[in-house]
Amino acid sequence: RGRASVGQMKLRPEVTVRLAREPVDFRKQIDGLAMVVGRSLGRDPMCGELFVFHNRRRTALKALYWTPNGFVLLYKRLERHGFKLPVLPETATDAEVSTEALQALLDGFTTRLSI
Numbered sequence: 001r002g003r004a005s006v007g008q009m010k011l012r013p014e015v016t017v018r019l020a021r022e023p024v025d026f027r028k029q030i031d032g033l034a035m036v037v038g039r040s041l042g043r044d045p046m047c048g049e050l051f052v053f054h055n056r057r058r059t060a061l062k063a064l065y066w067t068p069n070g071f072v073l074l075y076k077r078l079e080r081h082g083f084k085l086p087v088l089p090e091t092a093t094d095a096e097v098s099t100e101a102l103q104a105l106l107d108g109f110t111t112r113l114s115i
Contacts, residue, residue, distance in 0.1 A: 021088040023056040058082035
């Protein structure tokens with residue numbers, strides 16, 4: 001299996017993509033988002049999973065990913081419309097999504113995605 005391409009970054013096939021349910025303050029950068037991963041999602045930000053966050057208006061996404069030599073922060077903003085994110089159960093803090101679904105979001109695909 002080859003590597004999945006997300007934006008300009010190549011992900012290893014075994015990378016798990018986690019989509020946060022709640023919006024985050026987009027003034028947060030790497031350290032702030034890493035704290036959200038640990039405190040709100042209950043996960044280790046350095047575990048190798050890719051964590052995807054959205055703003056309240058759903059017009060922007062940020063993705064945080066740990067590599068062996070440091071964090072990578074991706075940012076995508078749509079100029080028109082907003083992202084149509086999957087509806088997550090109220091009890092879930094996040095959900096696993098496919099790299100294909102993430103790529104569709106980053107490409108500005110605006111139909112509902114299934115998780």
